[in-house]
Amino acid sequence: MLTVNSIKNGVVIDHIKAGLGIKIFKMLELDKIESAVCLLMNVSSEKLGKKDIIKIENVVDLDFRILGILDPNITINVIKDEVLVEKKKFELPERVENVLSCKNPRCVTSIEKYIDHVFYLVDKEKGEYRCMYCDEIYALSEV
Amino acid sequence: MLKGRHLLDPMDFTTLEIDEVLELGGQISKNPEKFSNACQGKILATLFYEPSTRTRFSFEAAMLRLGGQVIGFSEPNSSSVAKGESIADTIRTIACYADIAVMRHPKEGAPRVAAQYSTIPVINAGDGGHQHPTQTLTDLLTIKSLKDNLSNLTIGLCGDLKFGRTVHSLIKAMSRYENNKFVLISPKELKVPDYIKKEVLQKNNIEFIEVERMEDVIERLDILYMTRVQRERFFNEEEYLRLKDSYILDKAKLKKAKEDMIVLHPLPRVNEIAVEVDEDKRAKYFEQAKYGMFVRMALIMKLLGVEVC
Ligand SMILES: [Zn+2]
Numbered sequence: 001m002l003t004v005n006s007i008k009n010g011v012v013i014d015h016i017k018a019g020l021g022i023k024i025f026k027m028l029e030l031d032k033i034e035s036a037v038c039l040l041m042n043v044s045s046e047k048l049g050k051k052d053i054i055k056i057e058n059v060v061d062l063d064f065r066i067l068g069i070l071d072p073n074i075t076i077n078v079i080k081d082e083v084l085v086e087k088k089k090f091e092l093p094e095r096v097e098n099v100l101s102c103k104n105p106r107c108v109t110s111i112e113k114y115i116d117h118v119f120y121l122v123d124k125e126k127g128e129y130r131c132m133y134c135d136e137i138y139a140l141s142e143v
Numbered sequence: 144m145l146k147g148r149h150l151l152d153p154m155d156f157t158t159l160e161i162d163e164v165l166e167l168g169g170q171i172s173k174n175p176e177k178f179s180n181a182c183q184g185k186i187l188a189t190l191f192y193e194p195s196t197r198t199r200f201s202f203e204a205a206m207l208r209l210g211g212q213v214i215g216f217s218e219p220n221s222s223s224v225a226k227g228e229s230i231a232d233t234i235r236t237i238a239c240y241a242d243i244a245v246m247r248h249p250k251e252g253a254p255r256v257a258a259q260y261s262t263i264p265v266i267n268a269g270d271g272g273h274q275h276p277t278q279t280l281t282d283l284l285t286i287k288s289l290k291d292n293l294s295n296l297t298i299g300l301c302g303d304l305k306f307g308r309t310v311h312s313l314i315k316a317m318s319r320y321e322n323n324k325f326v327l328i329s330p331k332e333l334k335v336p337d338y339i340k341k342e343v344l345q346k347n348n349i350e351f352i353e354v355e356r357m358e359d360v361i362e363r364l365d366i367l368y369m370t371r372v373q374r375e376r377f378f379n380e381e382e383y384l385r386l387k388d389s390y391i392l393d394k395a396k397l398k399k400a401k402e403d404m405i406v407l408h409p410l411p412r413v414n415e416i417a418v419e420v421d422e423d424k425r426a427k428y429f430e431q432a433k434y435g436m437f438v439r440m441a442l443i444m445k446l447l448g449v450e451v452c
Contacts, residue, residue: 104251106249106250106251106271106272106273107250107251107252108230108248108250108251108252108253108255108256108270109252110250111250112229112230112231112250112253112256114229114231115231115256115259131252132252132255133251133252133253133255133256134251134252134271134273135251135252135273136251
C-alpha cells in the first residue's frame with residue numbers, strides 16, 4: 001500500500017473521478033508551482049470505486065471554480081495546521097474560456113484556430129453550457 | 144441607437160429596436176425614391192464564403208438603391224480566403240475599405256468572430272444552419288405591412304419545422320408581440336424542437352397546436368408560412384407518400400382559407416406551393432422578397448446611422 005504523508009498546510013482535492021486527476025493537474029498548471037504537489041491515481045474509494053486525489057502544500061488560492069466543470073462531485077479541503085478548516089463547494093462559473101471546446105463540427109471554432117472557446121452557463125441544475133458562437137449546448141455530464 | 148451595432152442573431156435587437164427598423168422599412172417601401180441618396184459615398188462589403196445569389200442580390204440591390212456602392216466576393220476560392228486568411232484578418236482589412244459588411248459563411252458563429260475584430264457593423268447573412276436574422280426581419284416587415292400589425296395573429300407554419308431556422312426565429316420573434324397563436328403543421332418526424340416549445344411557447348403562455356394535416360386547420364389561419372419538406376427528411380418512403388400531398392399548397396386547399404390570409408415562403412420554392420397558387424391574391428411570397436430588400440435598406444441606414452429628412 002502506497003502511503004503519502006498528510007499535509008500540514010494546503011489543499012486536498014478529493015473525490016476526483018479516476019483518470020481526471022492528470023487533466024486537473026494540467027488545468028491548474030500544477031507543474032509550474034514551486035510547492036510540493038502530489039497526484040494520487042486510482043486510489044480505492046467506497047463512493048467511487050476508484051478515485052484520484054491531488055494534494056498541494058502551502059497553497060490555497062488557486063482558482064478552483066473551473067473544477068466544477070469537470071466533475072461537480074470533487075471536494076476541496078483546505079487544511080491549516082493539520083486541521084480541516086474549509087470544505088469548498090462548487091459554483092459553476094457563468095462564463096468559461098478555453099476549458100471546454102466546442103464539439104459541433106459546423107462551429108466556426110473548428111476552423112479558426114486562434115479564437116477563444118467561450119461558453120455561457122444556461123442551466124445550473126443540469127450543468128449545461130452554450131457555445132458563444134454556434135449556441136450548441138454542452139452538458140457537463142457528457143464530459 | 145442602432146448606429147455602429149452588429150446584427151448577428153435575430154434576438155440581438157429589442158422589440159423597440161426592431162420596430163424602429165420596420166418603421167423605416169415601411170416608409171421606404173412606400174416611397175423608395177426618397178431614399179435613393181441616403182447612403183451616397185458609403186460602401187457595403189459582401190463577404191460570401193458560400194454562394195447565395197438571392198441573399199447577396201438582396202443586399203446589393205438594397206445598398207445600390209440607397210445610392211451607395213458595393214464591393215466583395217461571392218466565391219471564396221478566388222479571394223485571399225482561399226490562401227487561408229483568417230476571418231479576423233479579412234474583416235480588419237475590409238474595415239479599412241468599407242463602412243459596413245455583410246457575411247455569409249458555412250460555419251456557425253463565423254459572423255460573430257468577424258464582429259469581434261471589426262470596427263464596422265457586421266450583418267449576419269446566414270451562418271450554416273444557425274441564424275439568418277435578415278430573413279426574420281423580412282418576415283416581420285412583410286407581416287406588418289400586409290396585416291397592419293404584428294399582434295393578434297394566428298400563424299400557421301408548415302413543412303420542416305425541425306431544421307428550419309427561419310421558422311424557429313419567426314416563432315421567437317412573433318412570440319414577443321401580444322396575443323399571437325401558432326399552428327404548427329408538420330410530419331411528426333419534423334416537429335418543432337422541444338426547446339422552442341418549452342423555452343419560447345410554454346414559458347410565455349403562448350397558445351399553440353401541433354397537427355399533421357394542413358387541410359384540418361387552414362381556415363383558422365391569418366398567415367400560412369410554407370417551408371420546404373425534402374423527401375430525404377422522411378424516415379420511410381411510405382410515410383413520405385402518405386404525407387407528401389398534404390404539404391403541397393394548391394388551389395383546392397386554399398378554398399377553405401380566409402379571404403385575407405397571406406401565404407408566405409422564404410424562397411426558393413421547389414414544389415410545396417403549386418404554381419397555380421401564384422395568381423391567388425393571398426400569395427405574397429414574391430412581394431415578401433421585395434420587403435426583404437426594403438428591410439435591408441432600413442437596416443443598413445440604421446447601422447450606418449444615416450437619416451433622410
Ligand atoms: Zn460552437
